[in-house]
Amino acid sequence: MRNLIINADDFGLHLSVNEAIIAGHKDGCITSTSLMASGQAGEAAAAVALTVPTLGVGVHLTLVAERPVLPPEEIPSLVDENGCFWADHMVFIKKYIAGKISLLEVRRECEAQLKRIQSWGIMPTHIDSHQHLHVLPKIFTICLDLAKENGINKMRLPAEPCGFSGKFPATFGRKIAKCGLTVLAEIARVRARRQGIYTPDSFFGMVAGGHMQECFLRAILEALPTGTSEIMIHPGRDNVLLQKQYGWPYHWEEEFQAVTSTEILNWIKENHVNLISFKELSHE
Numbered sequence: 001m002r003n004l005i006i007n008a009d010d011f012g013l014h015l016s017v018n019e020a021i022i023a024g025h026k027d028g029c030i031t032s033t034s035l036m037a038s039g040q041a042g043e044a045a046a047a048v049a050l051t052v053p054t055l056g057v058g059v060h061l062t063l064v065a066e067r068p069v070l071p072p073e074e075i076p077s078l079v080d081e082n083g084c085f086w087a088d089h090m091v092f093i094k095k096y097i098a099g100k101i102s103l104l105e106v107r108r109e110c111e112a113q114l115k116r117i118q119s120w121g122i123m124p125t126h127i128d129s130h131q132h133l134h135v136l137p138k139i140f141t142i143c144l145d146l147a148k149e150n151g152i153n154k155m156r157l158p159a160e161p162c163g164f165s166g167k168f169p170a171t172f173g174r175k176i177a178k179c180g181l182t183v184l185a186e187i188a189r190v191r192a193r194r195q196g197i198y199t200p201d202s203f204f205g206m207v208a209g210g211h212m213q214e215c216f217l218r219a220i221l222e223a224l225p226t227g228t229s230e231i232m233i234h235p236g237r238d239n240v241l242l243q244k245q246y247g248w249p250y251h252w253e254e255e256f257q258a259v260t261s262t263e264i265l266n267w268i269k270e271n272h273v274n275l276i277s278f279k280e281l282s283h284e
Contacts, residue, residue, distance in 0.1 A: 005031055011045045014039070021045075025054070028265065030259050034059065035117055067083065134155075148195065159185035182206075204223075
């Protein structure tokens with residue numbers, strides 16, 4: 001038996017992303033998504049998700065590259081002089097290692113994000129995070145506590161096999177970074193299981209993150225092991241608009257086309273891959 005969660009990240013980042021995720025669920029193979037409480041289109045994403053109950057919606061905890069939910073003056077170690085989160089995961093990790101990130105502030109901000117999503121009427125199916133910062137050991141402890149307090153018993157673990165490329169031409173540096181993330185995620189897996197947190201058996205989409213064109217998605221599908229796997233994607237409907245605003249060289253439109261491809265949908269059906277969301281995930 002092969003179960004598959006296809007999770008679209010960054011729900012709420014932009015209306016273009018929201019549109020692609022909803023269409024990719026209705027007309028494609030997206031089964032789950034992760035909502036950004038701080039995204040400019042977050043509340044709009046929650047509103048439309050409530051009209052599509054078959055779509056699983058988790059929380060995409062965000063500590064970089066966006067604006068916080070809490071007032072910046074309440075979380076000074078997490079923000080720059082403009083009141084925005086630090087630019088990316090590398091800046092955050094360097095400060096984290098140097099002891100310049102307040103864990104109390106991290107907890108308060110993550111709790112505020114979770115509460116905002118709940119206030120929109122969404123009961124999150126799972127926890128993951130923007131740029132995977134939740135697998136940092138001390139951050140993971142906070143996430144475990146928040147999960148327990150809020151009745152959430154599922155999490156993403158971005159542990160893509162170190163030797164897997166899925167035909168994606170990744171740089172050596174990207175491969176090394178992925179392996180480092182996988183090690184942290186596997187350590188987190190042991191802790192999660194001790195706390196009764198369910199996680200998919202396998203994860204894919206890290207090395208091709210932001211570039212999940214149909215050929216790379218097909219390569220992952222052909223390599224799916226038994227058990228439950230998660231594939232992470234980032235669909236959108238307007239590459240020019242999104243790149244202009246965020247500066248990320250993602251292939252949003254191509255990812256949307258991949259998850260709505262007739263060939264991909266037929267392959268999933270013909271190979272008896274069972275599409276599920278985090279709602280149906282269990283260890284049974």
